[in-house]
Amino acid sequence: MKLLRHHSDLGCWEMALAPPAPSLRGLVDTYSGYDERNTRFTRRHELPGIQAVLIVNLGAPITIIDTDGHVVAVASGAGFAAGLSDAYAISDSTGSQRGFQVMFTPQGARRFFGLPMRALTNRAFDLADLLGQAAARQLIEGLQTVNSWEAGFRLLDAMLLRRMTVAPDFDLAAARETSWALRQLQQSHGRMTVASLAAELGCSRKLLATRFHEHVGLTPKSVARILRFRHALDLIDAVPANWSAIAQDAGYFDQAHFANDFRRLTGRTPGDYLADRLPDQYGLPVD
Structure with missing residues (x-):
């Protein structure tokens, strides 16, 4: 487990990061536990990636407020889930x-x-709404009782493993080919063309x-756009901040292409992102 702590005039936070159990590799990328207190930022743009949450x-x-504009109120002792998004x-x-x-x-x-x-x-x-009242309550109440990040991650391992199923009509061959194509896009940071993948x-x-x-x-083209963007962040x-060099290295046609994609995916210019991003944090604070 990796533990990150921060204390400054921005506020205080702790974030614990851990991989899933080996039997969940390829299905879960990572777990995190977070505790933020008295942060100066209350609104964030949550940036797109190639994971569901x-x-x-x-x-x-x-x-x-999801990418489509729907508002989901999440009370204490409740939860939500979201799929992939093509913007923040x-x-x-x-x-x-x-x-x-x-x-x-x-x-x-x-x-x-x-x-x-x-x-x-x-x-x-x-x-x-996604899991049903009983399953959601079991997961939430279980996490409410743990006394450490590690215990919470172990509970998530157990509960996720119990629910990971394959529906009878699930096209396993198509899923495997799609996973292969997604890996090619990830390994090329979005540079591999859709035509090449199809061929x-x-x-x-x-x-x-x-x-x-x-x-x-998302479509392969949208996935490639997000992967290029994520590579640019790296x-x-x-x-x-040599924006021209970053745009070229990340596979954009030119700096204008880079700037347009960046604004769509973050709601900010590259310069604003660089000025406003948080240390050891996800998301981008906004006014």
């Missing part, structure tokens, strides 16, 4: 919050929620897009 809120109420979502808090978060791979979310990933795209849902799989681009909607939630961390 489940959050159990153990602190003050929060509000989520918004979270509002009191400045203090506490909870657990699961970052699913698309394959893991497809199996855990038992829904086509297109049903979750750009949306956030109350956890009870490698011996299918049409239309069929590949249909499979991505089912098993990922480059920003690694080198000084």
